[in-house]
Amino acid sequence: MASLIMSSLTSHWRQTFDFVKKCHWMNERAPPNRPYTPTTVEHIANVITHGLWIPPSIWGAMSLVQRSTNWQQFWSGIIYSGSLILLFTISTIFHCVFFCHGHGPVKDVLHRSDRAMIYIFIAASYFPWLTLTPLPAGGWAAELWWLIWILASFGILYQQAFHERYKWLETTFYLFMGVAPALAIVSIDIPGLYELQLGGVCYLAGVIFFKMDGRIPFAHAIWHLFVAFAASVHYFAILDNLYPYKTQTSNITTNKQDDL
Numbered sequence: 001m002a003s004l005i006m007s008s009l010t011s012h013w014r015q016t017f018d019f020v021k022k023c024h025w026m027n028e029r030a031p032p033n034r035p036y037t038p039t040t041v042e043h044i045a046n047v048i049t050h051g052l053w054i055p056p057s058i059w060g061a062m063s064l065v066q067r068s069t070n071w072q073q074f075w076s077g078i079i080y081s082g083s084l085i086l087l088f089t090i091s092t093i094f095h096c097v098f099f100c101h102g103h104g105p106v107k108d109v110l111h112r113s114d115r116a117m118i119y120i121f122i123a124a125s126y127f128p129w130l131t132l133t134p135l136p137a138g139g140w141a142a143e144l145w146w147l148i149w150i151l152a153s154f155g156i157l158y159q160q161a162f163h164e165r166y167k168w169l170e171t172t173f174y175l176f177m178g179v180a181p182a183l184a185i186v187s188i189d190i191p192g193l194y195e196l197q198l199g200g201v202c203y204l205a206g207v208i209f210f211k212m213d214g215r216i217p218f219a220h221a222i223w224h225l226f227v228a229f230a231a232s233v234h235y236f237a238i239l240d241n242l243y244p245y246k247t248q249t250s251n252i253t254t255n256k257q258d259d260l
Contacts, residue, residue, distance in 0.1 A: 024039045024041070025039060025042070026039060026042065026214065026216075026218075027039055027042075027214060029215065030213065030214060036213035036214055036220075038099075038220065040099075042218055045220075045221035046220050046221050046224065047099065049225055050091040051092040053228050054085065054088045054092065057085045060235055061081030061082065063239060063243075064081050064239065065078070068243065072132065076131050076132055076242075077128070077243065080124045080125065083120050083125075086120070086121075087118075087121045087231075090110065090117050091117070094114045097110055112160055112163055116159060119155040119156050119159070119177065120156075122148070122152065122174070122178050123177075125234055127145065128242050129192075129238075130144050130185075131145050135188065141184040141188065144181050144184060148177070151177050151180075155177060158170070159173075171211060175204070178200065178204075179200070182197075192237035192238070192240065195233050195234065195236070196237060199231070199233040199237070202226055202230035206227055206230065207223075210223040
């Protein structure tokens with residue numbers, strides 16, 4: 001009975017996916033070492049799901065700068081929010097060019113830039129926590145503020161040298177860079193640890209869809225939504241815990257009292 005039910009469900013899902021493909025909601029999977037070509041509606045979804053987040057990212061950058069009370073906060077905020085803006089902007093431009101002009105040298109350059117920004121964004125997402133939070137002097141957690149950029153540099157060099165080759169290995173590098181620094185700081189009592197973990201889980205869940213083009217309609221757009229949600233969680237965790245408004249207000253009040 002169980003095998004009969006499973007066979008019926010499998011047949012049902014195959015029919016569903018065949019219907020989706022006929023509606024041009026999804027193309028066939030790409031062959032090895034070749035990029036997936038989205039359908040028209042998938043192209044549009046890819047553009048919208050990251051393009052909509054560019055204005056909020058700019059607003060977020062201004063909020064971090066306004067709340068900065070020292071140069072360390074200022075530059076950490078600039079690096080983090082700048083990478084956030086570039087992540088969504090480059091991704092949106094790439095998907096627009098891919099949609100309008102298909103394959104070509106400009107699309108290839110933008111695709112490489114889009115993938116490189118993932119490494120930069122991972123490093124930048126950790127940067128405020130590693131520079132604005134007191135970390136134990138001993139151990140390698142204290143050295144992560146510069147080690148993450150070394151990892152990002154190696155990842156970008158590899159990605160540029162082997163673009164669209166060994167895709168699963170490239171995804172493994174993304175996962176390693178995203179998870180390895182977290183293992184060093186999750187045992188440390190830092191503010192916003194729950195939000196940091198929640199955002200990380202969302203990124204990891206989104207990777208599932210990152211590799212599902214041609215199997216699930218709008219898989220890449222769904223991946224975009226996971227990225228946007230996880231980035232939002234991390235941003236507000238950074239804003240609330242590392243750039244508290246009350247701290248800025250109290251500092252301003254103290255300065256005014258000193259002047260009097």
